[in-house]
């Protein structure tokens with residue numbers, strides 16, 4: 001199975017990708033996570049991407065095309081994958097098609113479009129935190145004790161992504177509407193494309209996705 005989780009930042013692509021990855025035993029590929037790891041390790045890619053990511057802009061296509069080419073040729077992705085955060089431009093969508101066509105393994109590509117209102121996304125993302133002890137992502141709106149990680153119990157270990165500040169979130173949404181949203185038209189004739197309301201509860205979103213995938 002090859003899945004693309006498509007939608008605005010903060011709509012729940014990462015959360016669903018993690019759940020589906022363990023359900024279907026295929027790797028979750030988040031280009032944002034790959035880039036953040038490159039930034040932390042100060043690799044050449046990381047150094048080129050850091051300032052762009054901090055502003056909420058898109059990393060240039062030439063760097064992203066090289067990155068996805070490597071990922072999709074990796075042995076781990078040959079039985080399928082879940083892409084989260086890629087493609088974000090038409091050029092990236094075309095590159096993805098090219099690479100997939102030339103791979104020996106053939107698997108159907110399904111696109112899942114998660115939708116949500118911008119103001120809800122701003123509210124969600126500005127309260128999003130990552131626990132620096134266990135790596136889980138939480139939302140301060142939905143936990144009882146805002147100083148304690150509900151997954152590992154660590155105290156005061158929450159960190160906020162630099163691009164989850166409100167002005168940057170709004171810029172990321174602007175970039176999404178201007179550049180990324182039109183990519184959905186590229187997939188409109190794809191036989192396997194479904195839209196799910198990303199404002200539903202996490203479990204509901206998952207079951208709608210799974211139900212629909214079973215039909216294809």
Ligand code: AMP
Pocket residue numbers: 009031032033035052053054056057058059060064084085086087088092163172
């Ligand atoms: P994400 O974690 O998916 O929200 O991505 C965080 C940031 O990484 C984005 O705001 C972009 O700066 C960069 N990024 C991630 N994926 C891509 C992509 N496919 N194309 C361009 N930039 C990307």
